[in-house]
Amino acid sequence: MxxxxxxxxxxxxxxxxxxxxxxxxxxxxxxxxxxxxxxxPEKSTPVQPMCDIRVLDKYIREAKDAANTTCEEACTLPGNITLPKTNVNYREWTTKDPGTKAAEVQTGLALLAVAVQKAQNMTVNSNMLYLIEKSYSNIRSITQMVRSLSTPDVLNREPQLLTTFNTRTLRTIFHVYLNFLQGKVRLFMLNTAACNLATS
Structure with missing residues (x-):
């Protein structure tokens, strides 16, 4: 109870x-x-674009490995691939404004991306396919990096006319890709103020 x-x-x-x-x-x-x-909420200040040249150097090493791995004979493609010429006149390059440099780099990377994608569609060798897919992924990453360092007016510019040539070998594609990274892309990034901290 x-x-x-x-x-x-x-x-x-x-x-x-x-x-x-x-x-x-x-x-x-x-x-x-x-x-x-x-x-x-506090207004967040936009993050200033920063590039680390060591990231590009990593892509350059991987491009060099791909170029050295590819044989001339076994990697002939059934069709022509258009590539940008990679020779750089350093004296002429220094006289160009940053917008023109950025546009040239972006146009060259776009041509390389198309070339590598076409090569992927023409290749049946599984080892080469791995290198091609990796290179394509790296080109896309480098393109994003270059775009992040470019001002909006540069991004809206018309693509630059570059001198091109045709090839039918993967070896040439990888060598052109490597030369373009070591040449115009590296020069563009080193000339960017945001890269100074990374290289000091």
Missing amino acids: GNRLTNESSKNVIEEDYEDLDMRSPGLFALLVMLLSYIK
């Missing part, structure tokens, strides 16, 4: 507590909404 009374009284107390919580919940919610409305 005593236990029953005790249990019933405990039950009543618990029910009252729940009722109190239910009554307080809307008030607590309203208070939280009011507090949150007063808290204004």
Whole structure:
């Protein structure tokens, strides 16, 4: 009997507590909404683009490995592939404005991406396919890196006309890719102010 009374009284107390919580919940919610409305998120400053030349050097090493691995005879393609010529006149390059340099680099990378993708569609050798796919992925990453260092007006420029030539060998494709990275891409990144910290 005593236990029953005790249990019933405990039950009543618990029910009252729940009722109190239910009554307080809307008030607590309203208070939280009011507090949150007063808290204004700070305006985040845009992150300045930074490039680390060591990242490009890693891609250059991988391009060099691909060029050295590819044989001339076993990797002839059934169709022509268009590639950009990679020779750089350093004196002429230094006289170009940053926008022109960026546009040339982006156009060259776009040509290389198309060339590597075409080579992928023409290749059946599984070992070569791995190198091609890896190179294509790296070209896309390098393109993003170059774009992040370019101003909006540069990104909207018309593609630059580059001198091109045709090839039918994977070896030539990889060598052109390597030369382009070591030449115009590296020069462009070293001339970018954001790279100075990474190279110091």
